[in-house]
Amino acid sequence: MNNMINFEGIEIEQELLERTNPIFNTARMTLFQLAAAGHDDAKDVVQKLNLTREDTQDSKTVKADEDDLFINSVVMEVRYFTNGKIAKESGFTEVDLPCGFTPRAIEFAKSGKKFVGMDLPATINEVEPAIMSLLDEEQKKLVNFEGVDATNYQSLKSAFDKIEGEVCITTEGLLMYLTDSEMDVLCDNIKKILAEHGGYWITLDPEMPFLYLLIVKSFYGERTREIMWQSKYRIDDKSDVNAIENTITISVRGDVQENMKNAMNYIKSKGFKLERLPYADHVPEFKSLENANPKIVAQIREGFKRICIWKITVDESVNVDISDVGAESFNADASIDGDRLNLVLSGNLDTLSAPELLANYEKIKKDNTLNSVFIDCSKLEYVSSAGLRVLLIMQNDCEDGVIMKSCNETVIGDLSNTDIEIL
Incomplete structure (x- = not known):
């Protein structure tokens, strides 16, 4: 990128x-x-x-x-x-x-x-x-x-x-x-x-x-x-x-x-x-x-x-793993390719990380002309309602909308009632 x-x-x-x-x-x-x-x-x-x-x-x-x-x-x-x-x-x-x-x-x-x-x-x-x-x-x-x-x-x-x-x-x-x-x-x-x-x-x-x-x-x-x-x-x-x-x-x-x-x-x-x-x-x-x-x-x-x-x-008969779940940490890499914003998201896009993504998107949008957002989701584990709201803000804000690639089944289910394109 x-x-x-x-x-x-x-x-x-x-x-x-x-x-x-x-x-x-x-x-x-x-x-x-x-x-x-x-x-x-x-x-x-x-x-x-x-x-x-x-x-x-x-x-x-x-x-x-x-x-x-x-x-x-x-x-x-x-x-x-x-x-x-x-x-x-x-x-x-x-x-x-x-x-x-x-x-x-x-x-x-x-x-x-x-x-x-x-x-x-x-x-x-x-x-x-x-x-x-x-x-x-x-x-x-x-x-x-x-x-x-x-x-x-x-x-x-x-x-x-x-x-x-x-x-x-x-x-x-x-x-x-x-x-x-x-x-x-x-x-x-x-x-x-x-x-x-x-x-x-x-x-x-x-x-x-x-x-x-x-x-x-x-x-x-x-x-x-x-x-x-x-x-x-x-x-x-x-x-x-x-x-x-x-x-x-x-x-x-x-x-x-x-x-x-x-x-x-x-x-x-x-x-x-x-x-x-x-x-x-x-x-x-x-x-x-x-x-x-x-x-x-x-x-x-x-x-x-x-x-x-x-x-x-x-239920004490159920084995519960109480170890830390390090994969939940959110990370985002971003780049500009013409009028397209490319994002690579990893971890959980939730209430804690969604504001960070939105703040950075709006800063990028202010400094660049954006018509679409392409998101690599191969390392994205989960999207909460707050994360979904940010994705929809970007979807409605860009003429060509948001495209998401390599989503897991959980993320696909979360996006099922939206018009976001999934590859």
Whole structure:
């Protein structure tokens, strides 16, 4: 290749981090919903971040109405407090993945418990100073934040290596945004972490659609379908991701029992043991329901008996390799050939590496006339949704688009719903 280009030394700005993974916008959304439910710590964080209802709840094309905000505030409070309650009861170090902008760190620190919040760098850059400013010096010693990509084992391992003893990993509002290939990687990563540290993984995400349906139907009856679709469209629009499309998130459409069976079999196939804990055994009193019709509240609480939280542990009969995975390190070589940018990518194009690729592409584009991008993928192992978003930015930005050569089956699957040409 001629005209080789050096990728080193470019500063990655917050705005670019947000563009490569706008899904973190939903973290602001849920924080505001928790504050709307009456949570004082959430209100304090909202004030620190200067968030408004319009900024957090309205998407590019859909304005959130009162019904939408109310329902989501109830759902947010239910899942937030239940997750936190089980994590506290574990006695382990709580690892919130992703931590979002929620004030759980404040809650844990005030009660003298250790808390580690992990999320995308774009989120951590904002939430860490806001949360820390609300803690005293002793409380700050109990809290730590780490910018990670949940699908990048090296980033997770580096963060978990700072933690001693068993961990309770909680994932709240994450799984429904992952593709099946991302879900595979996440499960493998969590399995390695738990095999090394001990503890368990708590998630409400697989049965979250049941919880949402229960609450919407209890309050709005015949309008259930309308409200659910409006909310889903708004969230998808806000995050630029089609949520609830993977195997582990149990759809309330079609054969629900078969969907449940497939999700449970999937988690077991990944080398885990699964215990389903009924919501009814773990939910506290909720501020958002204080003024609600008692009959509706009773109906919701009865429904909690049929919806479960998933407690996931490593199946000890499965051999787990917890060695480092050095191949995940991302690298890019670039050169210009006329009006074509040639790239050789290796490792994982994920949330951590995608901003680097986009920043360098836009710098090259500024200094050169580009009509196409040719990518050698023979050493590229994996593309996350953030990586895919950068590839599509380049695809839409160049007249002749992007051509990718020598992709493995995983990458081909990730690109299947795009018009990117694969050789």
